[in-house]
Amino acid sequence: MAPTFTLTNSAPMTQSFQERWYMNLNSLMDRALIPQCGNGDDLYIITGAVPSDHRVKDRVSIPEFVWLAACCAVPGGGWAMGFIKHTRDSDIIEDVMVKDLEKLLPFKLQLFQDNCGETEQDTEKMKKILEVVNQVQDEERMVQSQQSAVPLSSTTSKRSGPLPPEASEESSRSLLGKLLGFIATPVIKLFQLTYYLVVAILKNVACFLWCVTKQVVNGIESCLYRLGSATASYFVAIGEELLSIPWKVLKVLAKIIRAVLRILCCLLKAVCRLLSIPVRVLVDVATFPMYTMGAIPIVCRDIAMGLGGTVSLLFDTAFGTMGGLFQVVFGVFKRIGYKVTFDNSGEL
Incomplete structure (x- = not known):
């Protein structure tokens, strides 16, 4: 760690x-951000670091990652983006939206007003x-690979001289060890594969039994x-x-009592009406059958006389009609x- 970042207003890197x-x-500034935002007049840049x-x-916090937020406020063709680079994975530059970058910051700040028109971006x-x-990123990886290849080439050039006999014996032993390792590696891999298969089968069987038990328990719980x-x-x-x-019994009793009261009321009304009828009317009602029986013969006689008169009238009508017809024909x-007779007498 470089001893230059001792103040609290600097991020130690x-x-x-x-x-x-x-x-x-x-x-990024020279090749991406400025060329894609006109001449860079409407480009706004904010950088910072998030402590870990x-x-x-025990005094100065090491940053977990550094970030950059860029906003291009060109009307009709603006954009807003954020970039993150972690101190551990220093080869990767993550691109995020400004909203997502604001969520990663400690105090949930708003970096740009209205997120720099994030809804309408080019x-x-x-x-x-x-x-x-x-x-x-690709260029950075290439530079790192070249830097790592330089010390390796220097070390190989130093070791390219003739080896002493002890080194040759060690190299032969290393070759024998490599040969034995090459022979034993497939066997070890086979055992590892068998072990992994057995473990996977046991895990699957355990998971299957767990699922079956869970289903059975759930079924029993649902049934219960x-x-x-x-x-x-x-x-x-x-x-x-x-x-x-009890409520229904009370209702039935109430209905029975009400029916009995209605019957009593009807009886009282009938008695009152009977008592209010005059005696003459009762006598007429009592003598009505006698008068009726006495009037039956008279009525029958009148009916018989009426029928006889009708029959005689029919006969008189028939005979009168026939007599009239005979007179007309005659x-x-x-x-x-x-x-x-008159015509015959004229001819004579």
């Missing part, structure tokens, strides 16, 4: 990480920026729950019926005979 981060910032739990001498420019970010709910509802219904029996024939 290793020299290599600091150099790579500054190189990334310069590359590790501290230098996706084409953002894609180009991400392409440049990937190129910067249904049985308990049915029993409770049955007892509740029985209790309701038992509680309703008169017609008489006239016809007189005319014939």
